[in-house]
Amino acid sequence: MFKSFLIKYAEIGVKGKNRYIFENALVDNAKRALDKIEGEFQVTKENGRVYAIALSDYDYDEAVDALQHVFGIVGICPMVQIDDNGFDDLADNVVKYIEENYEDKNFTFKVMARRARKNYPMDSMEINAELGGKILDAFPKLHVDVHNPDVILNVEIRNHINIYSKILPGPGGMPVGTAGKGMLLLSGGIDSPVAGWMTAKRGVVVDAVYFHAPPYTSERAKQKVVDLAKIVSKYSGPMNLYVVNFTDIQMYIYDKCPHDELTIIMRRYMMKIAEYFAKQEGAHGLITGESIGQVASQTMQSLAATNEVCTLPVFRPVIAFDKQEIIDVSLKIGSYETSILPYEDCCTTFVAKHPVTKPNINVIKNSEKKLAEEIDRMFDEAVNTAELIKIQ
Numbered sequence: 001m002f003k004s005f006l007i008k009y010a011e012i013g014v015k016g017k018n019r020y021i022f023e024n025a026l027v028d029n030a031k032r033a034l035d036k037i038e039g040e041f042q043v044t045k046e047n048g049r050v051y052a053i054a055l056s057d058y059d060y061d062e063a064v065d066a067l068q069h070v071f072g073i074v075g076i077c078p079m080v081q082i083d084d085n086g087f088d089d090l091a092d093n094v095v096k097y098i099e100e101n102y103e104d105k106n107f108t109f110k111v112m113a114r115r116a117r118k119n120y121p122m123d124s125m126e127i128n129a130e131l132g133g134k135i136l137d138a139f140p141k142l143h144v145d146v147h148n149p150d151v152i153l154n155v156e157i158r159n160h161i162n163i164y165s166k167i168l169p170g171p172g173g174m175p176v177g178t179a180g181k182g183m184l185l186l187s188g189g190i191d192s193p194v195a196g197w198m199t200a201k202r203g204v205v206v207d208a209v210y211f212h213a214p215p216y217t218s219e220r221a222k223q224k225v226v227d228l229a230k231i232v233s234k235y236s237g238p239m240n241l242y243v244v245n246f247t248d249i250q251m252y253i254y255d256k257c258p259h260d261e262l263t264i265i266m267r268r269y270m271m272k273i274a275e276y277f278a279k280q281e282g283a284h285g286l287i288t289g290e291s292i293g294q295v296a297s298q299t300m301q302s303l304a305a306t307n308e309v310c311t312l313p314v315f316r317p318v319i320a321f322d323k324q325e326i327i328d329v330s331l332k333i334g335s336y337e338t339s340i341l342p343y344e345d346c347c348t349t350f351v352a353k354h355p356v357t358k359p360n361i362n363v364i365k366n367s368e369k370k371l372a373e374e375i376d377r378m379f380d381e382a383v384n385t386a387e388l389i390k391i392q
């Protein structure tokens with residue numbers, strides 16, 4: 001059983017003198033992920049290396065899964081860490097490592113030694129050659145292949161000696177918390193959880209707002225959004241989810257405005273309300289799952305009309321993705337199965353047969369004038385009665 005993991009990170013390695021900020025965030029996030037599973041772990045940073053070390057029994061698959069949800073990690077290497085008790089002891093441990101970790105001792109390999117500590121009495125080339133020899137003595141069916149080996153046996157001489165040969169993929173990206181905060185408009189669909197995940201992947205903390213329209217949308221539809229928020233938050237960390245009752249505003253727009261403009265006007269109010277919560281949370285922008293041309297409200301003209309009400313920037317990570325490309329990501333992150341559950345969405349309830357695809361902002365604004373009497377009060381009521389659900 002592996003007692004420790006070497007955690008590899010890529011991009012944050014090149015952030016110059018701010019590097020420690022990224023490393024510390026990675027360490028904190030890895031700790032938080034491992035805290036959620038059984039067992040006790042210590043996550044430490046040492047000379048440009050991050051380690052997760054088990055201090056108790058733990059479940060290997062659970063630990064790997066937890067680390068595979070931490071952005072910033074590109075590789076997870078289960079490793080054996082030993083003290084330096086001379087070369088013979090190292091060789092014994094390497095042989096033991098192969099004995100225990102490879103059932104079928106019939107593969108090609110090479111040893112890749114690195115000395116971070118230059119006072120070790122042998123240089124890397126010598127270690128490679130000597131260890132290779134010991135391994136061949138112990139397992140005569142193995143062969144050395146320096147160009148294209150099945151197994152690369154890494155031996156890192158530091159204060160301790162690290163032995164590892166397996167690199168499990170991490171999710172990549174940047175540690176969450178290193179790039180500001182965004183407010184995600186999270187619906188029950190396929191696109192918005194993917195948009196939230198993609199933004200978090202670049203280091204952004206994600207909060208979310210969901211508009212529901214009871215009784216036109218059910219408790220189950222809301223629960224589905226909560227479930228999607230949980231799936232995203234497994235990667236992005238704790239999330240504040242605001243659930244806004246949008247029924248009155250939606251009905252009011254339906255009563256007063258031309259039906260072919262309904263979706264655009266509704267979306268403009270969604271953006272305004274989302275921006276209200278974004279500002280309250282200190283977020284730096286809004287995030288949506290919009291993709292050009294997907295529906296009438298996502299032509300360039302429609303997006304411009306929706307965007308026009310916002311003062312914060314609106315980020316649309318899947319803007320140029322085909323639906324299938326978005327689905328591929330949702331399958332990868334585990335949100336797809338939940339997203340396709342057939343519960344009604346507030347937008348589909350009132351949707352017009354022939355919505356405008358090229359809205360003119362002046363025309364839209366003119367229509368919105370018909371809302372003057374009640375809309376401010378309804379806006380206030382919607383934000384004041386919003387339910388805050390703390391995800392984790």
Ligand code: ATP
Pocket residue numbers: 184185186187188189190191192193209210211212287288289290295345346347
């Ligand atoms: P999704 O885009 O999540 O798959 P969808 O395609 O049904 O759902 P649209 O109605 O096209 O979504 O809306 C585009 C974007 O607007 C969504 O990606 C989401 O960011 C936001 N949005 C739509 N409906 C809601 C809602 N009820 N609550 C919060 N945000 C919403």
Ligand code: MG
Pocket residue numbers: 189191192289290291294
């Ligand atoms: Mg969509």
